[in-house]
Amino acid sequence: MTFKNQLSKVTLASTLIASSLLGAVQPSFASISDQNEAQSQDTVAAYGNTKNPKNVIFMVGDGMGPSFNTAYRYFKDNPDTKEMESTVFDDYIIGTQRTYSDDPEDNVTDSAAAGTALSTGHKTYNGAIGVDTQKQSLETVLERAKKVGKSTGLVSTAEVTDATPAVYASHVDDRDKKNEIAQQYYDNQNVDVILGGGAKYFGSENNNLNQKFKKAGYDVVTSKDALSQAKGNKVLGLFSDKNMPLQIDAPQDDPSLTEMQDAALKRLSQNDKGFFLMVEGASIDKAAHANDVTGVMSEMDGFASAFDSAMAYAKQHPDTLVVATADHSTGGFSIGKDDKYKWDPKPIQNMKHSGQWMTDQIANGKDVSETINAGYGSALPAKTMKAIEKEAKKLSKINKEDEKYDAQRQKLQDAIQKSINDQSLTGWTSYGHTGVDANTYGYGPGLDAFRGNIENTDNAKNIFDFYNQEGQKQ
Numbered sequence: 001m002t003f004k005n006q007l008s009k010v011t012l013a014s015t016l017i018a019s020s021l022l023g024a025v026q027p028s029f030a031s032i033s034d035q036n037e038a039q040s041q042d043t044v045a046a047y048g049n050t051k052n053p054k055n056v057i058f059m060v061g062d063g064m065g066p067s068f069n070t071a072y073r074y075f076k077d078n079p080d081t082k083e084m085e086s087t088v089f090d091d092y093i094i095g096t097q098r099t100y101s102d103d104p105e106d107n108v109t110d111s112a113a114a115g116t117a118l119s120t121g122h123k124t125y126n127g128a129i130g131v132d133t134q135k136q137s138l139e140t141v142l143e144r145a146k147k148v149g150k151s152t153g154l155v156s157t158a159e160v161t162d163a164t165p166a167v168y169a170s171h172v173d174d175r176d177k178k179n180e181i182a183q184q185y186y187d188n189q190n191v192d193v194i195l196g197g198g199a200k201y202f203g204s205e206n207n208n209l210n211q212k213f214k215k216a217g218y219d220v221v222t223s224k225d226a227l228s229q230a231k232g233n234k235v236l237g238l239f240s241d242k243n244m245p246l247q248i249d250a251p252q253d254d255p256s257l258t259e260m261q262d263a264a265l266k267r268l269s270q271n272d273k274g275f276f277l278m279v280e281g282a283s284i285d286k287a288a289h290a291n292d293v294t295g296v297m298s299e300m301d302g303f304a305s306a307f308d309s310a311m312a313y314a315k316q317h318p319d320t321l322v323v324a325t326a327d328h329s330t331g332g333f334s335i336g337k338d339d340k341y342k343w344d345p346k347p348i349q350n351m352k353h354s355g356q357w358m359t360d361q362i363a364n365g366k367d368v369s370e371t372i373n374a375g376y377g378s379a380l381p382a383k384t385m386k387a388i389e390k391e392a393k394k395l396s397k398i399n400k401e402d403e404k405y406d407a408q409r410q411k412l413q414d415a416i417q418k419s420i421n422d423q424s425l426t427g428w429t430s431y432g433h434t435g436v437d438a439n440t441y442g443y444g445p446g447l448d449a450f451r452g453n454i455e456n457t458d459n460a461k462n463i464f465d466f467y468n469q470e471g472q473k474q
């Protein structure tokens, strides 16, 4: 385990940078504890002698287990250098967290139970949205933030009513009650900025909530342009009917996760009392459920870019804490398979579209070889094509409403993705979640409380602590 080494290296590296900036003598390894002390004094100075953050940007890479972070390092590696370069995450690793839920049957969590732990500080059963094991509502950090006068935001590449955003601002006993979740967003109006997918839960099928939000003073937008032109501090942005397309497949007029996050920060930072913002890279999980390595790397890239941008914001605003973690891992994603000591990101880098995109096209009746050519950027061997065509034919005979449809669709997707998983030597063990601890990354005041191997519930407990102490100061 190289955690300690990694941390002291980071500290040493920043001290070296700091001392060379000051023209000081390069420190020796013997004086490392003095340097740590100097470092923490610097930290206090930089944050204006305040221990707690005014602003919190809490980032969730849904499904982003540790192998995803490592694979992303391989994926971003410059092949012309001997060492493997660090990713935007690596320098900010501060610990790991335990993700298990409090469920009568399952001890591997889903996003609802894990999200509720992150948002309320309580473990609960799989499927629970902001409620405990007795289905009683639990206060969330976003609700508390609003109570103490801060602005609030939820940003996700999934439907904004999906589990991870939902656990911060709604309370239902079942994550599938998405109309009710949307209704609660409107009724409670605790969230100033809501950006993501899921327009179908705000339209004519659900009380025309979008119109009601407009009347309540929100800018309601559905495109990147409209988002950038909107002037108000409250905005409901719904950029697709359901989940937003993966970054690699997304149309030009879709905002990226980073663009949505920036739009949120622009508005939330107007409040002198600060803000709480949750940002979710949701489709890391969704791509991993379907064992779609191209989709996974596309979404890791989107989440890394948002993390980088959040870091830049925190460095300009020293009263801002950024914490990034995952709610669980998905798919049993492995770096290498079939006894080979290798994982090759190059074929993934050459992909033009995700496995999900190709599957959607073919499931909607598009020509198989045209679609594979467009997705892979080249043809695949005749034998592979035959296998894909066979599964496509089977799917075409099943009605979408039939309960067998989803399983056959996954068989088609597996046939489409077999080539990229084999070429890259990516292994998968499940279409569900796995129970490994998740990495924690972060920067800013209050970070110490998140260090080490913590419980997922500690995230909310720490943020509640900040708000409690802030209350005492007033």
Ligand SMILES: [Zn+2]
Pocket (backbone or CB within 6 Å): 063, 111, 285, 286, 289, 330, 433
């Ligand atoms: Zn999932």
